[in-house]
Amino acid sequence: MAESLAFSKTADRKIVYAEIAPQIESLVAGETDLVANLANVTAVLKEAFGFFWVGFYLKKEGQLVLSAFQGPLACTRIDFGRGVCGHAYQTRATVIVPDVDAFPGHIACSSSARSEIVVPIFDRTGEVFGVLDVDSDRPGDFSETDAAGLEKIVKIIEGII
Numbered sequence: 001m002a003e004s005l006a007f008s009k010t011a012d013r014k015i016v017y018a019e020i021a022p023q024i025e026s027l028v029a030g031e032t033d034l035v036a037n038l039a040n041v042t043a044v045l046k047e048a049f050g051f052f053w054v055g056f057y058l059k060k061e062g063q064l065v066l067s068a069f070q071g072p073l074a075c076t077r078i079d080f081g082r083g084v085c086g087h088a089y090q091t092r093a094t095v096i097v098p099d100v101d102a103f104p105g106h107i108a109c110s111s112s113a114r115s116e117i118v119v120p121i122f123d124r125t126g127e128v129f130g131v132l133d134v135d136s137d138r139p140g141d142f143s144e145t146d147a148a149g150l151e152k153i154v155k156i157i158e159g160i161i
């Protein structure tokens with residue numbers, strides 16, 4: 001397994017998403033352990049984009065429970081429908097929040113987070129399995145480019161769950 005990551009040093013995230021997706025694909029193809037794979041996906045996203053916080057919350061015991069992540073300490077359990085993660089879980093759709101202070105019910109795990117994107121992950125039966133959550137310390141940091149790029153990465157994860 002390749003343990004180094006190669007990507008262009010460019011501010012054009014579309015290019016970087018296109019470069020890292022096949023590397024994530026081969027990274028997870030060689031490993032069957034889910035948490036090991038999710039952990040490496042967060043490491044790749046953190047390294048490629050320098051995001052403030054990148055992590056997964058997975059559906060367990062009727063809540064979203066913190067799984068692999070990179071970044072500061074985070075809240076461990078989120079109720080369905082609560083916060084941006086719970087909203088993405090309930091609506092089954094990607095949520096982009098340009099200003100977390102303007103999102104009703106946003107859960108502030110860190111006061112440094114300014115904007116956020118959450119992408120739902122579906123299992124083979126079409127149920128939401130969990131979410132991929134990315135936080136930025138800059139306002140308005142996420143666009144449709146991130147939604148498309150992260151959804152492509154989530155598709156890879158959906159292939160291994």
Ligand code: SME
Pocket residue numbers: 053074075078082083084085086105106107108109110113116133135
């Ligand atoms: N802000 C999220 C909670 C998780 S942290 O950002 C790591 C939310 O409102 O769901």
